[in-house]
Amino acid sequence: MNTWPDAFFSVADLHTYYGDSYVLQGIDLQVRPGEVLAVLGRNGVGKTTLAKSIMGFVGHRQGAIHLQGADISRHTPEARSRAGIALVPQGRRTFKSLSVAETLDLAAHLKRFDRDGLAWSPEEVYAAFPRLAERRNNRAGKLSGGEQQMLAVGRALVGNPKLLVLDEPTEGLSPLLVQELHAVLGKVKARRSTLILIEQRLKFALALADRVIILSKGKVVFESTPQALDADPDTKQRYLGI
Numbered sequence: 001m002n003t004w005p006d007a008f009f010s011v012a013d014l015h016t017y018y019g020d021s022y023v024l025q026g027i028d029l030q031v032r033p034g035e036v037l038a039v040l041g042r043n044g045v046g047k048t049t050l051a052k053s054i055m056g057f058v059g060h061r062q063g064a065i066h067l068q069g070a071d072i073s074r075h076t077p078e079a080r081s082r083a084g085i086a087l088v089p090q091g092r093r094t095f096k097s098l099s100v101a102e103t104l105d106l107a108a109h110l111k112r113f114d115r116d117g118l119a120w121s122p123e124e125v126y127a128a129f130p131r132l133a134e135r136r137n138n139r140a141g142k143l144s145g146g147e148q149q150m151l152a153v154g155r156a157l158v159g160n161p162k163l164l165v166l167d168e169p170t171e172g173l174s175p176l177l178v179q180e181l182h183a184v185l186g187k188v189k190a191r192r193s194t195l196i197l198i199e200q201r202l203k204f205a206l207a208l209a210d211r212v213i214i215l216s217k218g219k220v221v222f223e224s225t226p227q228a229l230d231a232d233p234d235t236k237q238r239y240l241g242i
């Protein structure tokens, strides 16, 4: 594989198994600083497994993962988090007994040093997601699924990651919350944060991405700009069923 000299984050020849089930079959991807990479593909092709492998929640059998030139592929999830990678997992995970405000304040307290000014303050999160502001004293466990998803994204932003991985953040959101999330991620992108956006909603992903890859059966089968994918009905039909 050719490595880009300006790659901020890279995955090289990554192979991940669940027992005998061979899921990721040699994934290569690279992300430049400030870039949004969309990862697309049908159900079951390995997108969530890729997110979990990046974060270290599932071990890979072969391959390397580099963040800013450092090999983090044998690091624990905690060490990867300290190194600056954050995952908003599919199906949102929030601490149910903490209120919205406690969740964001805790993330602000624990946040990585903000040298570059990319970190979001809790107040900026409230401004972006008015529903969270209205519910700032509610326990996360009492929020709707969509609101919990917003909180999970807000918490990750306040934590100031170098690389934010979002696993199907629009899943289960109402159209209004999808619009709000789109606006927030537009602002995240405008601050030159680096994102890997795993998505099923093609339009949502294409509108935010700088580059797009498509997975099929655990391999990267297509890589292009969003414009090129949008203009390629055969690829959309073949790999996304659209």
Ligand SMILES: Nc1ncnc2c1ncn2[C@@H]1O[C@H](COP(=O)(O)OP(=O)(O)OP(=O)(O)O)[C@@H](O)[C@H]1O
Residues within 6 Å of the ligand: 018, 021, 023, 041, 042, 043, 044, 045, 046, 047, 048, 049, 050, 090
């Ligand atoms: N914990 C697990 N144990 C065994 N097999 C698993 C496990 N998690 C996922 N798989 C299998 O690995 C393959 C890839 O799953 P994965 O969740 O990564 O796909 P995905 O592209 O994220 O799909 P979706 O869009 O449905 O979330 C699937 O065949 C799935 O059944």
